Amino acid sequence: MAQVLEFKLPDLGEGLTEAEIVRWLVRVGDVVATDQPVVEVETAKAMVEVPCPYAGVVTARFGEEGTELPVGAPLLTVAVGAPDEASDEPSGNVLVGYGTSAPSARRRRVRTQQPGARLTDGAPRADEPTAVAVADAPMSPAPRPPAPEHAADPTHPDGPVPVISPLVRRLARENGVDLRRLAGSGPDGLILRADVEGALENGHGQAADMAGTRTPGAPATPAAQDTGTRVPLRGVRGAVADKLSRSRREIPDATCWVDADATELLRARAAMNATGPKVSLLALLARICTAALARFPELNSTVDMEAREVVRLDRVHLGFAAQTERGLVVPVVRDAHTRDAEALTAECARLTEAARAGTLAPSELTGGTFTLNNYGVFGVDGSTPIINHPEAAMLGVGRIVPKPWVHDGGLAIRQVVQLSLTFDHRVCDGGTAGGFLRYVADCVEQPAVLLRTL
Structure with a gap:
């Protein structure tokens, strides 16, 4: 019986926390070899090809081309063969100067994929459950959950707020969203990017909370931002923006x-x-x-x-x-x-x-x-x-x-x-x-x- 393993976006080093999918190199149903490049991603430093540490058949891909994923988010699943013959140990070969991600120290478990699962290019029907081996660590789902309530009392009164990635924390900070008032939709209340975006759509950002500028429950639409094209600062352009801003702040x-x-x-x-x-x-x-x-x-x-x-x-x-x-x-x-x-x-x-x-x-x-x-x-x-x-x-x-x-x-x-x-x-x-x-x-x-x- 084949075992389906999940491969996550590895840590590409240099402090990088996310990458954008530029081009998929494999499709669902393709047979891949150990350390075969499966996707081309763009980080804040360069374009790199990411090799998969497992050999088998691609059963699903996560994210379309142009999607930005945080480190640790799932990339694809691979059916590797019988459990007693397959190994879920990464090869350890070098990925652009960095080793492929080591497996989680936690025991892996198998769960059944539910209807409406986050699979693209050949996702299973509701009557075809798929066994997927996943790490116990939480992962970000693609469908956006209902926006969390902007509670009157903080959801996280003290202590660290569980957030899936620095990218999500930055998104909340730049838009004035109070993470302590969000109820995360991830495992154990983990706050996902979709939670922050849902809060923004429901008008819980800084611009929407300005007194006298918003009808309760209405989305934020500041007059000064009604027109124009928004271009995301990410990839190389985002890295340049961050570095030059820091240089201007710190260097006389x-x-x-x-x-x-x-x-x-x-x-x-x-x-x-x-x-x-x-x-x-x-x-x-x-x-x-x-x-x-x-x-x-x-x-x-x-x-x-x-x-x-x-x-x-x-x-x-x-x-x-x-x-x-x-x-x-x-x-x-x-x-x-x-x-x-x-x-x-x-x-x-x-x-x-x-x-x-x-x-x-x-x-x-x-x-x-x-x-x-x-x-x-x-x-x-x-x-x-x-x-x-x-x-x-x-x-x-x-x-x-x-x-x-x-x-x-x-x-x-x-x-x-x-x-x-x-x-x-x-x-x-x-x-x-x-x-x-x-x-x-x-x-x-x-x-x-x-x-x-x-």
């Missing part, structure tokens, strides 16, 4: 800038490309950055406010901004200070291609210590970017355009670029920041300056 930043004559740098690049493998302008600027950070290590640091310390880092992991169809991402070149221009060109090209394909691993998008932002590709001269928290600085490079320039005592047309440095004023003062930027400009104007550090 300042920006300085300088115009530089890049004519000689472009000539040097042309000479390199004429005699060997192609070298990108981004790679040359990255090499200049690593040389400048060796002279001004204060800018390759982070701030630990709890310990009230500036932590100067020994290695340069250089992030660079890359625009993709899914938004702006910042891949990280590990140990950039140990790479020459050719190696930097190859690694930047590899990471850029992976970013545009949406296949970057979370480990390739985190851990940067300094960021290079070439916004000149957008046709602009200057910018005052927000620092990529928890880094201490970011170098911005504008477009390189021909301009009148005083050269060798006379007026000439030269290739001019604007360089800007946004820095955390806690790690250094303007003198250090100005020294760093001036050194970068000197290397751009006279690439031979780099010979001192080669």
Whole structure:
């Protein structure tokens, strides 16, 4: 007799709490092998393929493409064969740098799926009950239960409120829903996302509770929000919003800038490309950055406010901004200070291609210590970017355009670029920041300056 096991969305690491289903790779009725990718999801870091730790036949999928699920929510069920022959132990193979989820320490039990179950693509009829092995831990159902009553007395007067995921807690907080007044529809009173959404539909959010603005029981419809299109802040866009908001709250930043004559740098690049493998302008600027950070290590640091310390880092992991169809991402070149221009060109090209394909691993998008932002590709001269928290600085490079320039005592047309440095004023003062930027400009104007550090 076959045993049907449930596979949940695993913890993808890096503090991620939810993921959006982008594309199902299997259908109900398909036979899957151990560790075969079954679904492609988008997290706040990257697009990843999730492998199933069980081998068998897919009996159900949970969630349509575009649905956002919290970590621990069910993804699919698999019929694995006779109980004495099948193993519900995950394989333990690596999933994008992280192991597939270990089984729950609690004993698993089998329950019968009731009519109207949360199955898609071949859900059983009411007269066809299906045995599903599930962990004792609670899971979020897809159908929305009736909205809980907004009781006069708090349902959870004291102690922690049981909520299925941080996503649900954030949803309640952003909409002014008091979780203590909700009666959760999940096991043991667990508050589900559907409970919070049901409360909002019945007008129990912050906007609806404003005195004199709502008829009891009527949904909230603030006049200022009657029109317009709402775009969810999730995935990459949501991660960018969270990180930039934190950076703006915590980092007292300042920006300085300088115009530089890049004519000689472009000539040097042309000479390199004429005699060997192609070298990108981004790679040359990255090499200049690593040389400048060796002279001004204060800018390759982070701030630990709890310990009230500036932590100067020994290695340069250089992030660079890359625009993709899914938004702006910042891949990280590990140990950039140990790479020459050719190696930097190859690694930047590899990471850029992976970013545009949406296949970057979370480990390739985190851990940067300094960021290079070439916004000149957008046709602009200057910018005052927000620092990529928890880094201490970011170098911005504008477009390189021909301009009148005083050269060798006379007026000439030269290739001019604007360089800007946004820095955390806690790690250094303007003198250090100005020294760093001036050194970068000197290397751009006279690439031979780099010979001192080669």
